Amino acid sequence: MLFNSLVFPAFLALVAAVTYVVPGRWRWGVVLAASLFFYALFNIGYVGLLAAATGVAYVGGWRVHHLAPGRTRAATLAVAIVAELALLFVFKYFDFFASSTNGVLQAALLPHLGFLIPAGLSFYVFACVSYLVDIFRGDLIAEHHLGRFALYVSFFPKLLAGPIERATHFLPQIRRARGFDADGVTLGLQLILWGLFKKVVVADRLAAFVNTAYQNPGLTSPLDLVLGTYFFAFQIYCDFSGYSDIAIGAARVLGFDLIENFRRPYLATSIADFWGQRWHISLTRWFRDYLYIPLGGSRVSRLRTVLNLLVVFVVSGLWHGANWTFVIWGGLNGLYQVLYLLTAPVRARVGQIVQLPAGLAAVLSALLTFHLVLVAWIFFRAASLTDALTIVARIAQAVPRLPDLVRNYAFSGGVVLSLGLIGFLLMVELVDEHRSIWASLRARPVYQRWAVYYALLGALLLLGTWNLNQFVYMQF
Amino acid sequence: MESQSIRLHAVLTAERSTAAQTESTTARFIRRGGLFLAIGLLLYLGVYVFADQLVYGHTLRNRFFVVKTAPLPHYDMVVLGASHAAVFDYEDMNARLESLTGAHVINLSVVGSGVTPNKLLLDYLLVNHSVGSVIYVLDSFVFDSPQWNEQRLSDAHLYDRAPFDPALALLLAKTPATRAELSDYVFGFSKINNQDRFNTDVSDDEAQRFGSTYRPVPQIDTQRLKFLYPNGVDEASLNRYLGEFDDLLQALDARHIRISVIKPPLPERLYRQLPAEAQFDARLVAIVGGHSAQFHDFSLMCNDERFFFNPDHLNRAGVLNFYASCLPALLGSSG
Numbered sequence: 013m014l015f016n017s018l019v020f021p022a023f024l025a026l027v028a029a030v031t032y033v034v035p036g037r038w039r040w041g042v043v044l045a046a047s048l049f050f051y052a053l054f055n056i057g058y059v060g061l062l063a064a065a066t067g068v069a070y071v072g073g074w075r076v077h078h079l080a081p082g083r084t085r086a087a088t089l090a091v092a093i094v095a096e097l098a099l100l101f102v103f104k105y106f107d108f109f110a111s112s113t114n115g116v117l118q119a120a121l122l123p124h125l126g127f128l129i130p131a132g133l134s135f136y137v138f139a140c141v142s143y144l145v146d147i148f149r150g151d152l153i154a155e156h157h158l159g160r161f162a163l164y165v166s167f168f169p170k171l172l173a174g175p176i177e178r179a180t181h182f183l184p185q186i187r188r189a190r191g192f193d194a195d196g197v198t199l200g201l202q203l204i205l206w207g208l209f210k211k212v213v214v215a216d217r218l219a220a221f222v223n224t225a226y227q228n229p230g231l232t233s234p235l236d237l238v239l240g241t242y243f244f245a246f247q248i249y250c251d252f253s254g255y256s257d258i259a260i261g262a263a264r265v266l267g268f269d270l271i272e273n274f275r276r277p278y279l280a281t282s283i284a285d286f287w288g289q290r291w292h293i294s295l296t297r298w299f300r301d302y303l304y305i306p307l308g309g310s311r312v313s314r315l316r317t318v319l320n321l322l323v324v325f326v327v328s329g330l331w332h333g334a335n336w337t338f339v340i341w342g343g344l345n346g347l348y349q350v351l352y353l354l355t356a357p358v359r360a361r362v363g364q365i366v367q368l369p370a371g372l373a374a375v376l377s378a379l380l381t382f383h384l385v386l387v388a389w390i391f392f393r394a395a396s397l398t399d400a401l402t403i404v405a406r407i408a409q410a411v412p413r414l415p416d417l418v419r420n421y422a423f424s425g426g427v428v429l430s431l432g433l434i435g436f437l438l439m440v441e442l443v444d445e446h447r448s449i450w451a452s453l454r455a456r457p458v459y460q461r462w463a464v465y466y467a468l469l470g471a472l473l474l475l476g477t478w479n480l481n482q483f484v485y486m487q488f
Numbered sequence: 489m490e491s492q493s494i495r496l497h498a499v500l501t502a503e504r505s506t507a508a509q510t511e512s513t514t515a516r517f518i519r520r521g522g523l524f525l526a527i528g529l530l531l532y533l534g535v536y537v538f539a540d541q542l543v544y545g546h547t548l549r550n551r552f553f554v555v556k557t558a559p560l561p562h563y564d565m566v567v568l569g570a571s572h573a574a575v576f577d578y579e580d581m582n583a584r585l586e587s588l589t590g591a592h593v594i595n596l597s598v599v600g601s602g603v604t605p606n607k608l609l610l611d612y613l614l615v616n617h618s619v620g621s622v623i624y625v626l627d628s629f630v631f632d633s634p635q636w637n638e639q640r641l642s643d644a645h646l647y648d649r650a651p652f653d654p655a656l657a658l659l660l661a662k663t664p665a666t667r668a669e670l671s672d673y674v675f676g677f678s679k680i681n682n683q684d685r686f687n688t689d690v691s692d693d694e695a696q697r698f699g700s701t702y703r704p705v706p707q708i709d710t711q712r713l714k715f716l717y718p719n720g721v722d723e724a725s726l727n728r729y730l731g732e733f734d735d736l737l738q739a740l741d742a743r744h745i746r747i748s749v750i751k752p753p754l755p756e757r758l759y760r761q762l763p764a765e766a767q768f769d770a771r772l773v774a775i776v777g778g779h780s781a782q783f784h785d786f787s788l789m790c791n792d793e794r795f796f797f798n799p800d801h802l803n804r805a806g807v808l809n810f811y812a813s814c815l816p817a818l819l820g821s822s823g
Contacts, residue, residue, distance in 0.1 A: 478677075
């Protein structure tokens, strides 16, 4: 059952109704049962894997909590983390590792397992690892109630593609069992509606164009590649942030708060701002807290800091998928971060000499940041490194001719509509950057609010692409 | 920046209401929610009516539309089949057939459809019309997979221009293969959501390629065959759909509707590559022989290479040649 299926609203309404009818102490049971049912609909076998990850984290967390500080405690933590990551390795990376090894050794030494990556595996394994580390660090007391802990791992709104929730934030909410909150439910429904709009009206419409452009880049016209790349930037954003909005909204309907995952990323004025504050926040923070800081973060030598940044971004790329395209994507973003760090004095100096108006400087910075991210997206989306390099080369060759190409391009109705939707989205985000759209909406008379809701519902009905395209991040 | 960007959380974690307030806000929420839904349903109804009316202005080929708007109470001839039968309805081909035969002809063929969709359409036609004879343009591939039968009926495009008709709703409810589509049809979701709503439903084959001639390319032929027979010949499917075909012939016999089964012309090079076609023909002849039906195999007649606009579909010249050279044999035997 996908969030963008017509069954999901009915499922959510049913779960919410039952959740608020049963006594508070049983709510975790209702939501856990719903979550397992939700996951089992994808593949009943996946539930076993989810149970394994949950069991390892539960037992490991319990042991780590009760052991006195020392080697045994650290070893227990290491064993539990390795067991969690082993699940990820076997199901997600083994075949990539096997083909790379076999390729280097020019021999078929390692077999191919051919497993399909279970939906949400990377997300719930990371949730389990953060739980274990938080206990080890003393930031969290191990949860003794297996059912509540299982709900933390398997809560269905966040199960398939995050946000990667921390136990320190989520477990207290399960224990508290909040009652019905009309404002919260309304806000949840608003987020679901907006998330669906982004996914079904914008992302899936753009996906059709992007898929065609990227299918055979050698034969696609350069301008279609340029358009396809711009469209992909918005497709991936609307797809993933749409998912996150629906997840946060669905959780809110059930009385839970999930952390925010996106904050208008394409308005970022630097690459550090993009990654640090705006894009896939829950994952970036996970890597910051559980990899970057343990490696020494920025409190080490400049060279070590640079290496730490590169390691974090390459691993982050690899987290997205077992493919060299993701490694390059991660590496490129790491390189951007390193350059941003190393050029700080130069940029400050230039800023003193060329004193641009603050607004203009922000616009130029946002455009530069966006285009750096855009180049990296080519590697993320391309089917292979060869394809990615072909696309980069063909776009680079076409740049000087771009005005002519645009002038002679036959813009179809679909492309014009897609550009219009992107413009609309950016306009909304610009407004939202200064004052929350939802907060503004709350202050408006009811007929204005409802007009907005009906307009969004109308767009879903009339312009939505309801062919049940899976969310991109579900494959990670 | 940080404080601005956490506004959403500020809203999310806003101070909770007291218990008494919660009770009254819950009641208010339910009341308002009900009103919101009621207005939404009214708006939906308006959009539904608009979408249904729009269908009448922009539809030519959708077969449910064709049946719903069929002006005559009686048709002398109904053409059934898949895309090889659809070419007889391209441009003015049906009008020419009517003028050649002096009969009222309605073409209900559906691209990529086997006996299950064809039977549904014929049943729909027979709800409010009478029929003299059926010309079934038959391809072996449609008997090899549910993808051309039950699964074909789950294609939303079949219903996105189907005007609302209680008779069709009833038929969809009664037909096991279409029960899942009933809610879509009744609530008109595909119709409302049709992104092509302001264009006429003439296919690219009809609009752009029907007048052209195909120059054979072996790779394209191979791809085409792979598309038509993705799993080769599947014996279980073959038995099942030949059984359904047998039932259809029996039902038509019972209603005293004459039936002619024809195999359409195919380029010889392609025909020779069809998997197990001779065995299929033998089984087909045995089934047809058990009823008062006629069988005409035009596979290797009227099939000059210049008569096709792609590997296997007759072009305009091909259909006209078929009418001139092969049709008389068909009309002569079927009366």
